[in-house]
Amino acid sequence: MVYDRPDFTKLEVKSVLTAGMGVFTDGYELYAISLVFYYIQKAFQLNSFEEGLVIASAYYGAAVAAILLGFLADKLGRKLIYGLDVSLMSLGILLQSLSNSFVELSVARIILGFGIGADYVLSPIITAENSNPKNRGKRMIVTFAVLWGLGAVTAALVEQILLVTNITNSNIIWRLVLLIGIIPAFSVFYLRRRIPETYKYLTRIKPKREELEKLERELKSKVAISLDEIPFSKRFKSAVGIIVISSILWLLYDMYSSTFAIYGPITIAGNLGLNPIEFTYAAQFLAGLPGQIISIYLVDKLGRKPLIVIGYAGVAFWLFMYSLLLIEPHYFGFNIHISNPLNAAESLTGQAALLGFTFYLLNYLSSAIGPASIIGSAMLTPELIPTKIRGTGQAISVAIDRLAAAFSITAFPLLLVKFGLPVLLATYSAIALISCIVTLLFIPETKGVELT
Template sequence: MPSLTWRNVIVAGMGVFTDGYNLYSISLTSFFIPSSFKFSSGELGLLVAGSYFGAAFAALIFGALADRLGRKGIYGFDVAIMSLGAVLQAFSQSYLELLLSRLILGIGIGADYVLSPVIVAENSSGKNRGKMMVITFAVMWGLGAVLAAFVEQLTLLANLPPSLIWRIVLGVGAIPAISVFFLRRRIYETVMFVSRVKPEHIDSEKIERELGKPLVKAKDTSSFMSRLRSSAIFIVAASLLWLLYDMYSSTFAIYGPITIASNLGMTPIEFTYVAQFFAGIPGQILCILLIDKIGRRPLIVLGYAGVAAWLLAYSLLLADPRIFGLSSTHLNTSSLVGEAAVLGFSFYMLNYFFSAIGPASIIGSAMVTPELVPTKVRATSQSISVAVDRLSAALNITAFPLLLAHFGLAAMVGLYSGIALLSSLITLFVIPESRGRELEELSKEGQAQK
């Protein structure tokens, strides 16, 4: 299975790379879009969240199709839709056109968030599934964000006008997406779908030749609804965990290069490079090394504990620098200065590092649902988690500029610290450990059928 697994990691990872690029690039270009269109802060929030609304809608449709038709049948169309949305952004002539193109882009992203985690999980063995999923999602998403910053940096070095910069940066997002369309259309159906749902699938013999051994086939004869009901607790828990995670992570991903970077006296591009190369990627590497050795739950709980602690420290620093022995002059109306800026930067980077160790790399990689529910309902279950998460994240992102103006950054960061603590408790008491266990065992598919 190693060659089959790594091929799926590469093909799926390029889609996630595109997701990271397109979701992050809107943040970097938000400074330049007003050079072409005028809109309020509320309309900016809606524009940024447009792809999330599209993703929530598409997830439910593609999840149902994937469980009925198979994963392979619709794989590839997600990146085609992403490419279309990215290109349409670049040629938008009004705010409304740009918003509609963001919705189309989101439809492709929502489909990919359902299909890619399921495909990688179903083609990986228990001993390395965690590592494969972290590489596919957390690592590739972060690299996509870095590319978005690099493309914008090139346009700035070329002294291009603002009205052209945002169009180029957003439009380039079509390139990585369309590059994997044909590769996705040529992959085999997943091992688990053929084994448990459709043993007579045409790809069965191809998979057996790839593996060099016969597939163990045991068709799941339980009804779709009975499997869905038995998985309800995990679907709810996974949806809640992803919802809570994205309440702060998506906000920081979208508004971090704007709000946090400005607060710390950095440019958006500087902020992106430092966050990814000095905190995000080191944390992801640590997660890759440990996830299949010590398990998912310890890393999530440890990561969230660090996120909660360092965001609380950052919140307190913003509220009153004197708590840390600094004078109030280190905080002006919009940013930390001097020693406070250095301290705030340290707090935020430590939060980012601890998030990459566990929450961002595991929950953010959509790992919970695909590992815990049966194959027959895996895509549908994942689609529910994606839809709940994307819709809540869209509403949160839309509201963030207004909440920030009303309550201030200190209160918002403090709220996200509390969310991290709550998420840690949910993981500890609800989510079972899946380290080293095959999907059949985790989802109880191996038990006798009634």
């Protein structure tokens, strides 16, 4: 075996599969709750605050777990923690399907969130640290954006299949939809215990002999060790600025994307004559997946920054257009009188509703081309900071993001009632513009750059 030109192909494929199925479970469970939420609301008679809290509880759990397990991943290694995340997800999934009250369901989803938080830290790191720089962007988008979206689509498909079987008990439907998410989570537990420690962790931090031998068999080559001798504290201090900036970008992204992903089927689908399942298929196959394919093709050619900026410019424009349609529909040739802005979305019917949905899809496509596939794929922090502090840095980003998303999701039903959808859409449009400027000014390009 030689030291130059190791073959990363097998390791990359295994990493994407192993990491991606955890993300698939995240997408399934975080989206499934929106699909069956009407049934849960009916079963437990939830008020507006409880509605937001049930959905957001997984995000609160994710924030707590991310900080603890991200730090441990730097000190003890990625592999030791890898597997614990899907175990926690599986436990949370099982408990939520057995819940009989608001409190039990919230606690179960917090446990589910523990697993998701750990997975949001580890999955992008595993893929990044086991990838050739020239393919790293593609691999990370497939691991996160593509498989998260497929998880959401699968949740819709599962509910559709259950409804076709003529199950009339809604209590059984929502429990089964949530429970089936345990299958992909449990399926990768064995793979996660078998995968070797990551290439970068072994060659830069702790070259354990047994794990090195496994890695060299995967790469069909010996690996060169180049240990990072700079102290953890010094590495961390030098990277604080970029961790904060990338965390802010992810926070801003999820302030609008998480609420839309979860509440879109509830707030937008109804006046189109679409049920939440049909809405999910349309959003993913007409906008999400095409945007991801474009991003996969361009991310390692054009770079991360241009795609984020182009995508966010599209998001800002199309959300503004949707907001304007809801506020002043006559600008678009529709003779619709909206007396109450709080009910603006429900006032759009026929061609007006279709145009609103088109604006939503174009926003979704723009996001998938850039922000969703890059920022939403947790790509920024792992690519921008050194291996020695990558777990801790990513943990901070995940914790900040999950807390912001949780607050947004908890508040969304209340804000929707108070301000109406037009104001929220205009706010999200402004967030996209701010994110565009932050990316241009502060984010370095990482296309083809070797991780340190």
